[in-house]
Amino acid sequence: MHAIQTSGNCIRNVTADQFSGVAADEVEDARPWCEIIRQWSTFHPEFAFLPRKFKIAVCGSEQDRAAVMVHDIGLQIVKDPEGNTAFKVIVGGGLGRTPVIGSVIHDALPPQHLLTYLEAIVRVYNQLGRRDNKFKARIKILVRAMGADAFKAKVEEEWAFIKDGQLSLPEEEVARAKSFFTAPDYLALQNEDLQAVALESPAFARWLAHNVHAHKQDGYAIVTLSLKTTGVAPGDITAEQFVAVANLAEEYGFGEARSTHQQNMVLPDVQQKQLFSLWQRLESLELASPTVGTMNDIICCPGGDFCSLANAKSIPIAEAIQRRFDDLDYLYDLGEIELNISGCMNACGHHHIGNIGILGVDKKGQEFYQVSLGGSQGLNASLGKILGPSFAQEDIPDVIEKILNCYVERRQPDEDFLDTFNRIGLEPFKERVYA
CATH class of the missing domain: 3.30.413.10 (Sulfite Reductase Hemoprotein, domain 1)
Incomplete structure (x- = not known):
């Protein structure tokens, strides 16, 4: 998250799945691709004054947790028939006054063409999007007015001019972005059987079932900290709790805590054998409500x-x-x-x-x-x-x-x-x- 281009009619903060890099169902880590898009979009001279604000989301897991179907551009990382990384490109989603589910305009975009294709999409929007009425200025209105096929044809026409130009992504640039998101120093652990502990503590068992998620590394788990205490605004956290979470991130992980669009927080790398201890600490902080995924996770x-x-x-x-x-x-x-x-x-x-x-x-x-x-x-x-x-x-x-x-x-x-x-x-x- 950054504070650049946060309020203008420009490409705003790029978002990803809160479990990126650690999810058991991950196809590929979305974070390096978000960083590539961020570097391309930040202070982009051509896109500083779009018809309206513009948001991009990337999901690299089998289960979409980034809401890619309701963003201006959603990117779903997939594998092509040869097993290579590719992107399903979804355009024209959004909520607000006119809710629209996005349309797929490319099923398997090769990664070397990611930025050129995004450039073509935003360029078409910048040229043809409405500027006379801010309520009809988002790309979803343009895609719906033109039709997804016609919009795609216009993008492909624009793309032909820049497809193999300076924005083509060489493998070394992708490798550079990936180098910023290397795996931490995981220990060689075995998966823990926590059933006996859960039987002794029903409260811990409830939290384990709802707030703990599968990690791709044996012996580790992803933990969601519930910010949905009844009587507190959903998503609110006090300064004291925030400091405590920072300390827990150091003690029970690698110093990382994440925010989610469900208005909770995540500790992404907790050793399974430390889950009971962490749960006790979260209980004392009122951050262990075992309601993640239920109706009260509002x-x-x-x-x-x-x-x-x-x-x-x-x-x-x-x-x-x-x-x-x-x-x-x-x-x-x-x-x-x-x-x-x-x-x-x-x-x-x-x-x-x-x-x-x-x-x-x-x-x-x-x-x-x-x-x-x-x-x-x-x-x-x-x-x-x-x-x-x-x-x-x-x-x-x-x-x-x-x-x-x-x-x-x-x-x-x-x-x-x-x-x-x-x-x-x-x-x-x-x-x-x-x-």
Whole structure:
């Protein structure tokens, strides 16, 4: 993360999967490619005044954790038929007032052409994107107006002029970028059997099941620190906790801590045999809520409490939901549910791609909340469908409870919320809520 080009109509901070470099399902580390893109885009003289802000995400894992389908450009690292690194290029995604799922315009771009192809995409956008209306200036509007095939044809036409030019990536430049992201000095460890410890401590077992993730190095684990304590704004961390996390990163890893777009933090390299000790420390810091991946792992924008753009408050809604559904066994029985809250149509809380999305709206000076269902991020991303008329703030916990009751009654064995919604559709939920 850097503070260059953070607010202008330019290419902003390039983002990646929070597990990059350590994920067990990783195809290739995304971080070197992010660094190459960062160096290309920073102070780019041609792209300093684009029609609107521009965001790029890169994911190098089988499971998309970087939301590549809803960025201006999303890059998914894949392997071509010969087993070589390539990029699936997705263009024109975005949320906000006009939510759009991106379109694939290249299935397997060779890495030596990465920057030339990106240059062609942004150049076409810079030339043809609207500048008369900021609400219609993002690349998603251009791609949708032209159609993905026509946009791709225009990119390919521009690309032909620069494909083999100065921006072609030689292997030594890729190797230089990769040299910045070498593996730390892992010990030669065996995977630990923590079942006996988990049986002695049910609380540790819950945390182990939900907050600890598979690492590609034997004997190590990835740990997500939950910043979703009930009564605290989701994603908030105190100065004292932050200092403590820095110390834990040194003591239980290689001095690295990461931030996630789910508003949590990650310690990427924890020895499995130290997990119980780390959990005890996190418990004392109130950073060990075993709710990662559950409905109470809420993504929530600052809302009307802090943001001058918001139509309604977000943080009290998150707290009300967390307090209503505080039974861990019930949350675990529900399975993975992504609940996202935005205080206005700018969609900073990504409500469009929440399995359950909540949007604050203004109705004659009063704060109301619109609910949508069926959104999802990932490579099969989908946009939520609006349930119906909006609700008063005090009604939201009851609305969520009716939605969950409908899901529990209608789901099939081992079926998660999104699968149930896709199978039965919106109407059963709508009938239950508005009955």
